[in-house]
Each structure stands twice: as C-alpha cells, then as structure tokens.
Amino acid sequence: MFGLSITGRTLRFSTLALLATLWTALPADSALAQTASRKPATPLKVFISVDMEGLAGVVTSGDVGGTNGDYQYFRKRAAEEANAAIAGALRAGATEVVVRDSHGAKQNILPTDLDRRARLLRGASTGPKNMMEGLDSSFAAVVFIGYHASAGTPNAILAHTSNGNVVDFAINGVSLPEGGYNALVAGLYNVPVVFVSGDRAAVDQLRGLLGTVDGVAVKQEIGTAILGMSPAEAQDAIRLGVERAVRARAQYRPYRLAPPYNMVLKVKRDGKTFDGAVSAAAGEYRYTNTDLLKVLEAFNALK
Numbered sequence: 001m002f003g004l005s006i007t008g009r010t011l012r013f014s015t016l017a018l019l020a021t022l023w024t025a026l027p028a029d030s031a032l033a034q035t036a037s038r039k040p041a042t043p044l045k046v047f048i049s050v051d052m053e054g055l056a057g058v059v060t061s062g063d064v065g066g067t068n069g070d071y072q073y074f075r076k077r078a079a080e081e082a083n084a085a086i087a088g089a090l091r092a093g094a095t096e097v098v099v100r101d102s103h104g105a106k107q108n109i110l111p112t113d114l115d116r117r118a119r120l121l122r123g124a125s126t127g128p129k130n131m132m133e134g135l136d137s138s139f140a141a142v143v144f145i146g147y148h149a150s151a152g153t154p155n156a157i158l159a160h161t162s163n164g165n166v167v168d169f170a171i172n173g174v175s176l177p178e179g180g181y182n183a184l185v186a187g188l189y190n191v192p193v194v195f196v197s198g199d200r201a202a203v204d205q206l207r208g209l210l211g212t213v214d215g216v217a218v219k220q221e222i223g224t225a226i227l228g229m230s231p232a233e234a235q236d237a238i239r240l241g242v243e244r245a246v247r248a249r250a251q252y253r254p255y256r257l258a259p260p261y262n263m264v265l266k267v268k269r270d271g272k273t274f275d276g277a278v279s280a281a282a283g284e285y286r287y288t289n290t291d292l293l294k295v296l297e298a299f300n301a302l303k
Contacts, residue, residue: 045096079113092243141252142193144193150169263285
C-alpha cells in the first residue's frame with residue numbers, strides 16, 4: 001500500500017492502482033518511439049540492366065535467342081543473375097530496384113522468375129535510351145549484368161555492338177561498346193556505373209573505358225569455347241560484388257564525354273537515312289549534336 005497525507009487527510013492508493021496510472025502514460029511514449037523508428041529511409045534507387053551474352057555458361061547465339069539451342073534454360077539464368085544483383089543491392093541498403101530487360105526484344109526475363117522486391121521494365125521501347133529505358137536522376141547507381149564486348153574485340157564471347165550490322169560506333173573519337181554508350185546515358189543523369197558482370201573481355205573493356213568499376217568476369221574465351229564459373233558460383237560473386245559496389249558508390253564517377261557529340265558509325269550495309277546525318281564514305285555515317293540522346297536516336301536509326 002502507498003499512503004499520502006494531505007491537510008490531515010490520508011489518501012490511500014493501492015499499488016495496483018498506482019501501477020495502472022503509470023502504465024497509462026506508456027503508450028504515448030511508446031507511440032513516439034514507434035513513430036521515430038518508422039521514419040522513411042533515405043531513398044536509394046539502383047538500376048540493373050540485364051543482357052544475356054555475358055551470362056555464365058552462354059557460348060553460342062542459340063543460347064540467347066530463337067527456338068533452338070538452350071535459350072529457355074538461359075533466360076532462367078538471366079533471372080537468377082538479376083536476382084543475385086537485386087539481393088546485393090538490397091543488402092547494401094537499396095530502397096528500390098528497377099531491372100531493365102535489355103537483350104534483344106527485351107522479353108527474356110519471365111516476370112514470375114524475378115525477385116518480387118524489384119520492379120521489371122520489360123519490352124522494347126522506341127526511345128533512344130533503349131537498354132537504359134527507365135533511368136533518371138533519382139537513381140544512385142547503375143549495375144550491368146550479362147554484358148559483352150564490342151564488335152571486333154579479340155578473345156571475346158559473342159562480341160557485337162547492338163546488332164550484327166555495326167562494325168564500330170564512336171563518339172568524339174572513343175569507340176564504344178554497349179556498356180560504354182549506356183554508361184554515357186547514365187552520366188547524363190549524374191549516375192555512375194558501379195558494377196559489371198560478363199565475360200573477361202567485356203569486364204576489362206569497360207574498366208579500361210570507365211576507370212574504377214567493380215565487376216566479375218564469369219567466364220573467359222578459349223578458342224571458340226569458354227571456361228567459366230558455374231551458375232551458382234557466378235550468382236554468389238555477383239551478389240557479393242553488387243553489395244560491395246553499391247555500398248562504395250560514392251567512390252565511382254559518372255561517365256561523360258564533352259559536347260558536342262560527334263558520332264562516327266561504321267556498318268556492313270548502309271543505305272539508311274537520318275535528318276542531319278551524312279554518309280562520309282561507303283558504310284560510314286557521321287552526325288553531330290549537342291544532345292546525346294539525339295545522337296543515340298541517330299545511331300538507332302542508322303545501325
């Protein structure tokens with residue numbers, strides 16, 4: 001019992017009553033604590049572009065398209081490598097992850113195969129961003145999965161630039177693989193490429209172009225064959241690498257070239273036109289603009 005004397009009168013309260021009185025004050029404090037703990041996390045958006053030629057195990061064109069070969073098997077592996085990258089990004093604190101299906105017609109990853117915590121941008125788009133469709137300045141980091149080297153690169157697996165007709169694509173004298181011009185798109189929005197996976201030639205090529213970038217070479221060319229990681233090993237390496245790269249994103253710099261952008265496109269078969277583009281020689285187009293996306297629009301029209 002607890003006694004309190006006031007003006008000669010004693011008010012007596014039971015211990016239970018006092019505890020009940022004290023307890024009623026707790027929910028308000030608890031609610032404040034819960035409100036504080038529910039403050040929204042600082043947004044951290046990661047963009048993942050997924051190609052197929054650079055996936056673990058891929059060695060021929062039949063692996064990445066068509067009705068023959070192992071395409072159905074490798075489209076599952078594309079989802080698994082994407083999921084590994086998603087898991088790594090989320091472990092690094094990402095609050096939102098967008099996956100861009102970037103191979104061919106952009107309808108390779110089956111929606112049910114993708115980690116439900118990410119969003120999938122699927123299907124071809126008419127805009128010049130192409131493999132980077134959906135990217136804007138709200139993202140903090142870009143990740144490339146399953147990438148390959150540019151057309152003509154030695155010791156590379158399924159090397160090409162966009163399609164089989166392109167011999168070389170250069171801006172301001174810099175020959176660009178797909179990862180190169182996609183990195184330029186990211187640079188427009190001040191977003192760095194922090195990680196790339198693919199064959200050894202692709203990873204080395206992008207490191208030579210972008211400078212510091214994390215990555216995993218999941219395979220290398222030996223003659224016309226490949227020596228590479230198992231899918232499980234590749235996925236583990238991608239998961240760890242993406243987590244490491246996203247955590248260290250502040251050390252990477254967006255890739256940029258100074259405008260105006262002077263494009264030189266060399267192709268096997270010419271004959272296409274684009275307003276402002278000139279045919280400098282057989283199989284060669286030139287085009288200049290201060291807008292990078294306009295240059296990429298010309299590239300898509302002429303390639």
